[in-house]
Amino acid sequence: MMDDEIAILKTKLLEKEGELADLKRKLDQMEKGNSRLTVLHESVTDLPPLKSHTTLSNEDIMRYSRQLLLPELGVQGQVSLSNKSVLVVGCGGLGCPLAQYLAAAGIGRLGLLDYDVVELSNLHRQVLHTELTLGQPKALSAAGAISRLNSAIHCVPYHLQLSRENAIQLIQQYDIVADCSDNVPTRYLVNDACVLTGKPLVSASALRMEGQLTVYNYRGGPCYRCLYPSPPPADTVTNCSDGGVLGVVPGIMGCLQALEVLKIASGQGSSFEKQLLMFDGQEGRFRSIRLRAKQAGCAVCGETPTVTKLQDYERFCGSAATDKCRRLNLLTKEQRVSVQEYKEILDSSTPHLLLDVRPKVEVDICCLKTSITFHLLVWRRRNLNRSRC
Amino acid sequence: MNTEVSILYFAKSAELTGLKSEIITVSSNVTSEQLWQHLEEKHPRLTVIRDQVVLAVRQEYVPLSGQPLTLREGDEVAVIPPLSGG
Ligand SMILES: [Zn+2]
Numbered sequence: 229m230m231d232d233e234i235a236i237l238k239t240k241l242l243e244k245e246g247e248l249a250d251l252k253r254k255l256d257q258m259e260k261g262n263s264r265l266t267v268l269h270e271s272v273t274d275l276p277p278l279k280s281h282t283t284l285s286n287e288d289i290m291r292y293s294r295q296l297l298l299p300e301l302g303v304q305g306q307v308s309l310s311n312k313s314v315l316v317v318g319c320g321g322l323g324c325p326l327a328q329y330l331a332a333a334g335i336g337r338l339g340l341l342d343y344d345v346v347e348l349s350n351l352h353r354q355v356l357h358t359e360l361t362l363g364q365p366k367a368l369s370a371a372g373a374i375s376r377l378n379s380a381i382h383c384v385p386y387h388l389q390l391s392r393e394n395a396i397q398l399i400q401q402y403d404i405v406a407d408c409s410d411n412v413p414t415r416y417l418v419n420d421a422c423v424l425t426g427k428p429l430v431s432a433s434a435l436r437m438e439g440q441l442t443v444y445n446y447r448g449g450p451c452y453r454c455l456y457p458s459p460p461p462a463d464t465v466t467n468c469s470d471g472g473v474l475g476v477v478p479g480i481m482g483c484l485q486a487l488e489v490l491k492i493a494s495g496q497g498s499s500f501e502k503q504l505l506m507f508d509g510q511e512g513r514f515r516s517i518r519l520r521a522k523q524a525g526c527a528v529c530g531e532t533p534t535v536t537k538l539q540d541y542e543r544f545c546g547s548a549a550t551d552k553c554r555r556l557n558l559l560t561k562e563q564r565v566s567v568q569e570y571k572e573i574l575d576s577s578t579p580h581l582l583l584d585v586r587p588k589v590e591v592d593i594c595c596l597k598t599s600i601t602f603h604l605l606v607w608r609r610r611n612l613n614r615s616r617c
Numbered sequence: 618m619n620t621e622v623s624i625l626y627f628a629k630s631a632e633l634t635g636l637k638s639e640i641i642t643v644s645s646n647v648t649s650e651q652l653w654q655h656l657e658e659k660h661p662r663l664t665v666i667r668d669q670v671v672l673a674v675r676q677e678y679v680p681l682s683g684q685p686l687t688l689r690e691g692d693e694v695a696v697i698p699p700l701s702g703g
Contacts, residue, residue: 461665
């Protein structure tokens, strides 16, 4: 009796193992198929026009049924989404959630642009990338995740740096542009290219615990230059790699960006073409600032524009189009002490005083036992207050 | 006539002043330029963001100009430099 049961269980187990192997093989094939379909673009080429739909398939109706029920969207809105293309500039903390929701909602074509590769320090906020895609181009990693989510989306990964040479050719192929970039020169470049090609620009940004969102160049609203005619001095810009950012904050902003893209793409219009939305994650508070209409005197979208073609934006902003290497103000070589030289000082027991002037968080990460911490920023601020009193 | 308004500092301006908000007393018909000048005098480090800052009074953008703001008691003035990270 017992032996019979064991035999039956063994047969069942074998069957299940066979099924499992079958499923694994199928999954493998599909993933391979996907990576063959999504070709990584390393330069800008002209894509064939997006296939135009007038109706929804049965599968579409099943997949999108919960949003189709909304009178604001409806069948017309869903068909409209499937006929629209969106370019996502930057597949980072903003671009990942944005692309994910656009793909889930059934956007026709998604251009995913990023010049960078996936690093471990990205994973806390760039939620389409995984440990398995470390080292891969972000555009490809994001495209893989997107096609697993919705294989009907035409995904175009671009592993390249957006530049004055390629931006117009690229942007004119898309209906809506989402600025998810991480640096100032790219923000001006994307803005000018959108104005010159007449595309709405859904723009968001995030740093630390704060976020901002505006739709530029849309229905008489301002462009980025209308609001910020001159770029900030490079050394006043804080980016995510030196200021830090809590991952969910760009996540929230990217989701809001997705909402505005979907509203524009489905024909509902946006709420932010003359509004600046600010999110303060610390206080859990949103604020909305009413903006002026586009400015007659704007250098690019005004009545007599001086910017009629793309410029050298790195020069214009005095900084590189990346959030990585900031221009550093180093002391001369003679004024600096290398780690090797400091080791010699220690080893020879030379009397000395080592002040660690970095911010507290950096000291908490690591510090030298022989140092005395002395927070320069705190001291500067205190000194400033004292001199005022 | 003088009036008390709250100044709200966002992004870089909060970092530069070390404050998220403060209450100041200014003339109710101060211009946006004079108000900004006043803030710069109080917090000299704000000078670096002068050309990029968005100033909003009662949740509405105001350009830096010689137009009087007609501030009322308790009005909120937001100092908003752009964020560029993502
Ligand atoms: Zn403009």
